[in-house]
Amino acid sequence: MRDPGQVHAIQCTNCGAGLDVLGGGRVTTHVCSYCGSALDALDNYRVLTRFSEMTRPATPLRIGDTGQLMGQGWQIIGILGLCETWAGKSWTWTDHLLFSPTHGYAWLTLEDGHLIVTRRWRKAVSPGWMSSAQVERANTRPGADSDGEHFRYYETSTARIAFAEGEFTWRPRQEDTSTTVSLLGPRTSLAYVDNGQEREIERSWYLPQAAVWDSFGVAVADRPGIAGPHPLQPARVPADTGFLIAASAVFAAVCAVLSVVFLAMGGRDVLPPTPVDLRTLPTEITFDLTETAGLAQLRFHGDLANNTWAWIGATLTDPEDVPLFEAGRELGYYSGRDSEGHWVEDNRDTTVLFHPTEVGTYTLELDIPEGGLGEASDGAVLGSLSVSVREGASSARPPLVLMVIFIVIAIGLFLWRQSAEARRWAGSDWEDDD
Amino acid sequence: MTPIRIVFLVAALGATAGVGYLGFMGIGGASADLDRSIRVGSAGNALASSKVK
Incomplete structure (x- = not known):
């Protein structure tokens, strides 16, 4: 609930534009959507710095838009355009800072047309920190554990702020960089983020895309196209693949035993x-x-x-x-x-x-x-x-035929799952030392 | 237990029980190269044929 005495709107102290105040009590900075001035929300919105020559990222979401994520209502209070450049190539994505009066803050990331939600992760993580230098020194692919999920190293990225608009819970500056060590788990990802001033551990979830777009009221025609699969995207393999593989193997063994028994029953x-x-x-x-x-x-x-x-x-x-x-x-x-x-x-x-x-x-x-x-x-x-x-x-032929069918099912599902996993990890920057 | 697990287990158990019965009864185990075309047929419609002049 918003405090009845809380300010609902301000005028930019640089350009005079009217700006809605949507975030909660942890907002420290408000970047004017019109002139790019970063205003100090804790000190009468005085001008701290100014973002210049910013290119608005391609996102159909706007500040003030509301929608449902993971069963909760959220409102977009800030937008960050981020960019990574490496070896002559560049990657861009957009982070939308979300606020819920009851659930705090989260990031809604739009990357290659995929929507991902990220939250600061406060549960126990082992190891408690992983730096890019530790990854460089590692002989084997680093891993981490939290919340019953095992994560394996995926990539290290250094992102630069290229665009900022709206309210933030820290003070973003143009060209600020942060280094993120990302690890991928079976269902979610874990990230160790170091922006030079503070370190955070974040966890990301892949969202039901159509439902989220619908909840934010974005028409199908306005949704960005998807450019390839995302590593967090659920693999297109049948549910319970592991169980089906194990069960097929067990039934194949049962059929093998039946075959031997019937072979021995020679009349x-x-x-x-x-x-x-x-x-x-x-x-x-x-x-x-x-x-x-x-x-x-x-x-x-x-x-x-x-x-x-x-x-x-x-x-x-x-x-x-x-x-x-x-x-x-x-x-x-x-x-x-x-x-x-x-x-x-x-x-x-x-x-x-x-x-x-x-x-x-x-x-x-x-x-x-x-x-x-x-x-x-x-x-x-x-x-x-x-x-x-x-x-x-008796005849061993019927159970033998069924055994072959179960083996084909088990091997087929195993190869299918391996292929899907290989596609998930195709973008990883880890290279095993041979 | 998810529906897909239940469906798979029921189908697999049914199939295994089925081949158990077939195998025990020896069904499907007969030699495939037996020539059964030598069965003796009837003598034909001898009465009707006798009317042919």
Whole structure:
């Protein structure tokens, strides 16, 4: 609440222009919007100094504008135009000093079209101070902690006041400079500011842009365009990315365990390994299946001489004497020696997996139509062949497929987050010593 | 617990339970190269065919 006896307006003691008095009791300086005179608010507004040849910064916000920030009402009482020049390049931004009778003072910064709010940070910070010289001497990227957030060094900047207008809680002078060591956290940033006279620690928040512009009554057409991303801008990654990555990894592990368990659940023997009389081919073998749940497995094992192969043709008929399927499998055994040493290709075992359609006696018709030595097809050279059958087997394939999906999700989210973080830190001036 | 976490956990648990059932029953594990085109078909409409002169 404004004191009923408080002054609401003054006349500039230099040019006579009428100036609104909007700030609270901590205002010490009032810079005339018309002549640039800095007036002493604590001494009858006598002229302290004069800002000259100032260029008004490009901001649609004006002194006296009111709006909502972080759930509180604020009024703009002062505007500072700041500039940093380094290596022939210059960067400019505008600080709007805000006042709330109940919440004091804050800065609303407009930089590259982004709105950021900054407040003096009075909570405990570790370390309590960080200078640009300390950063220069550091071997690893400096960090700080406060309010449960960890901050890492981002940049050091030296800003110069290029424009001033309105009320301030200290005495700004044209060409005054301040050095700011900025550290970036996951959600906010922390700054150690040294203006040569005093040191402050400040914390900044990125604002919901459209809502703030709306609350200050700035039309969409008057809002400055955004020139690239801001490091404080929330990364465009799904919410709870860390949780989703961890949860995906856990579910991938669960699927891996399921796969191993199902791989071990190979069912029970229906037909133990049974030799096939190769002289009577083609031949038939019968076996009984007692359940339709799970997989049935036909396993063939051939005794092959070195560098030989044989093609097995199998036709299975169900208890109703209806053919279920026909399948072919190659058995082979090759070995040799090359520049890398001895090698073996052992394919003397092969399987056929199928779902039984009903319980009963199945008939397997077997033949070996082809085979040979090496790559020739000059007749089967199989020493012996045995067949075994199991039923009620599980399959590791479904959990394996889901495991791959969870791994892809986890890796994809991780890379997405890393890429977003890299973009946030792209403007940092820290260089690791290699 | 945020909505996105709840949705993800429910979906992931459902999917894991689903593949658990499929894997246990052996569904999806059959050999992919089985030739089932040899099923014996019907003999055709023999009665109708017999009327063809």
